[in-house]
Amino acid sequence: MSAHNNLRAILVLRMGWDIFSNNIGYDWKSLEKARIDLINDFSHVLLESGFEKGFESDVEQVVDWLLSTQAFETKGNNYTGTWCRLVNSGQQGLVAHFRNVDEEGSLLFQLGGNADLVALQNVGRELGWVFDADSDANNEPLNAAVGVPASDRIVSLLHNQQQEIESPIEEVLELLEPENSISGEDGLRELVIGRLKAGRELIRAGIFSIRSLELTLVVGLKMLVERYGGAAIALAASKLLDLLLKQYGIG
Known part of the structure; x- marks a missing residue:
């Protein structure tokens, strides 16, 4: 061993x-x-x-x-x-x-x-x-x-649970991708999009650790909420964060 x-x-x-x-x-x-x-x-x-x-x-x-x-x-x-x-x-x-x-x-x-x-x-x-x-x-x-x-708890999702989370991820991505940058910071937009997409892949896989979801999807959403204030992107990101907090006790 x-x-x-x-x-x-x-x-x-x-x-x-x-x-x-x-x-x-x-x-x-x-x-x-x-x-x-x-x-x-x-x-x-x-x-x-x-x-x-x-x-x-x-x-x-x-x-x-x-x-x-x-x-x-x-x-x-x-x-x-x-x-x-x-x-x-x-x-x-x-x-x-x-x-x-x-x-x-x-x-x-x-x-x-x-x-x-x-x-x-x-x-x-x-x-x-x-x-x-x-x-x-x-x-x-x-x-x-x-x-x-x-935080290392493993979560398994049913198909309807995947859809419940994946759809708002897509909504946030659709709002974010047309943006040229986030707060004028070089590379930040790409970093956040990467985290959101990585989180989306975890959801699509249907099995993940809470920690992995925190490091990808949750971190990306928090960055959007902090930088966009009351804009549509922040509102959509905040709504998804609330959903994750409710279901998994994170956010």
């Missing part, structure tokens, strides 16, 4: 989610493109979990191992270069192995709930990853025996 083995188990178990398959796809792509796509997908998971940096080489190590497993088919020659694709049967077989056989993976799968988040936070501490400056996770002792902070 080790930090690296637990990281590998957490990321392989993610491969059993539809959001992973949707992000990576089953088409042929260059080996380098496949590698970049996997690194981006896994890195996004760690960023959502409150880490800022320091995990890059550890993620790359898992990705390089993963590309050599049954989950991927590889072809090519001296002229085409190396190409690969995600194979559904191999993907499901690898996930099944980690759910039922692998020591770390099977334990995480049996425990369910927030166990993977607890493990990931402790993996990050052991490997020296840097927590996001806005995250309080590095000041909160985590122990699998006592659970995780409320």
